[in-house]
Amino acid sequence: MNRHCRRAGSKLLALTMILALGAGSRGCPRRRERAEAELHRGQALLQLQDNALARQAFQQAVRLDPDLAPAYDGLGISSCRLGRLEEARSAFSRAQALDPTNPGYPFSLGICETSQGAQGLSPALDVFERAGRLDPKNAGIQLEIGSTLQNLGRHREAIAYLQRAIELDPKLFAAYNNLGVSLSTLGEFDRAVELYQQAIKLHPELAGLSLYSNLGIAFLYQNNLPRAESAFTLETAINPDHLPAHLNLGNIYATQSRFPEAVREYQRVLSLEPQNRRARINLAIVYISEKEPAEAQKILLELLREFPDDPAGHFYLGKTYSLQGDRTRANSEFQRAQSLGFKLEPPSPTAKP
Secondary structure (H helix, E strand, O other), X not given: OOOOOOOOOHHHHHHHHOOOOOOOOOOOXXXXXXXXXXXXXXXXXXXXXXXXXXXXXXXXXXXXXXXXXXXXXXXXXXXXXXXXXXXXXXXXXHHHHHOOOOOHHHHHHHHHHHOOHHHHHHHHHHHHHHHHHHOOOOHHHHHHHHHHHHHOOOHHHHHHHHHHHHHHOOOOHHHHHHHHHHHHHOOOHHHHHHHHHHHHHHOOOOOOOOHHHHHHHHHHHOOOHHHHXXXXXXXXXXXXXXXXXXXXXXXXXXXXXOHHHHHHHHHHHHHHOXXXXXXXXXXXXXXXXOOOHHHHHHHHHHHXXXXXXXXXXXXXXXXXXXXXXXXXXXXXXXXXXXXXXXXOOOOOOOOOO
């Protein structure tokens, strides 16, 4: 399932949260004015993704006014984006020391830590929780805590924070999406379906959030194929290049022996991602089902040239030889598939490309 998504522009949320510039330096007013001018220049450069120049502007700002907390925050954000993690942590620490009640600074550090991948999740959770204690009614912070717990595999804990985010901001669609992911992961598919439907009613234009696709997956786990098909079809109408939705539609059509429609969906997947192994194998299975072994062989032989140890590739290649009456080659491929650990299983729902 789509593992998780964040609120649009969340990496810039820290900037919008910081409204006050702090007390500033007690020195020359002109130096303070110049420092604040550099601060605003750096923030504008951050918006333009010019992180190197933004970093220089923030460095100049803190040289002019060493007590300007927002400049240290900007320095942390720009340094993090440039891969200067220790420099970023130091800058965020200084911002928090200067203004310990501002939740934006630990929030910014949390966003930086999450950019480090799995190793950054635990440190990120610590600082997001600190931000949450400072501003317990901020829906965006609750979303980040829940999303981080989710990525740590702590779905039951994540649910409480994601529900709180929705209570604080009923139109925070990313929270609905992530809550649905956690509910589905825990096997609570009925609740997940209800939640996705509620989110879709709130906002019908959900391009980019994959809510219809996730709703379709929840319906699949309920074995409700008609409603799953409708949800995936809606996803592809909103997002024509949504690969998982096309792949799941192909699987539904293949299960129902609607082979021409299945071929269309698998070919659509391959037009988006030519090397997609699942789509290639599933397309070959459809051709085998339609008694077209030669078409299936073309796909499988090409696949096995690229992935010679693909067990499913060998098994279904054996099926094509069996259809052609070539028992020797069929048995050879079946034995090869068995030695590679092949198990015949129905296709499972696909959430990510």
